[in-house]
Amino acid sequence: MFESFFEFFKKIKCKNEKCGNPNSLKIVELTRFEIPKNTPLSDQSQATLGILKVDNDEICYTLEPPWRNNGKDSCIPTNEYICTRYSSLKHPNSWLVNDVPNRSYILFHTGNTELDSLGCILLGLKTGYIDKRRAVLESQKAYKKFQNLMKGIKKFKLIIKEK
Numbered sequence: 001m002f003e004s005f006f007e008f009f010k011k012i013k014c015k016n017e018k019c020g021n022p023n024s025l026k027i028v029e030l031t032r033f034e035i036p037k038n039t040p041l042s043d044q045s046q047a048t049l050g051i052l053k054v055d056n057d058e059i060c061y062t063l064e065p066p067w068r069n070n071g072k073d074s075c076i077p078t079n080e081y082i083c084t085r086y087s088s089l090k091h092p093n094s095w096l097v098n099d100v101p102n103r104s105y106i107l108f109h110t111g112n113t114e115l116d117s118l119g120c121i122l123l124g125l126k127t128g129y130i131d132k133r134r135a136v137l138e139s140q141k142a143y144k145k146f147q148n149l150m151k152g153i154k155k156f157k158l159i160i161k162e163k
């Protein structure tokens with residue numbers, strides 16, 4: 001009886017404090033559904049769109065540049081990555097996507113079109129167009145929603161795949 005009560009209490013406490021298994025990470029999944037390929041840098045009207053899930057719940061849309069062979073202004077390759085907290089003057093309280101081959105400082109942050117991203121992942125509650133450019137809209141609200149879901153988390157596993 002005591003053991004089961006203490007095990008139950010431990011599970012409730014860990015769930016509330018997000019402790020769980022120290023080796024397990026929260027899973028965030030980005031599934032791309034619109035992926036322009038080999039778009040020249042001069043064409044900034046297109047973008048890669050996806051859906052972001054946290055704990056298997058769809059929370060918002062994502063926007064990245066089109067696939068440009070993993071260059072500086074490209075969406076990042078499909079794979080699994082570890083993301084950690086990152087803060088700078090321009091992007092305080094952000095998330096850094098670690099270990100992307102041949103790339104650095106890829107962040108999750110607010111913005112609407114490819115012009116707001118140098119290969120980073122932008123979040124929005126809706127998709128649409130701004131000045132004939134593919135866009136995510138209501139980015140501030142989407143980012144706040146994402147940050148609230150990630151409160152207390154220091155790192156997570158990002159799984160990027162194509163539909």
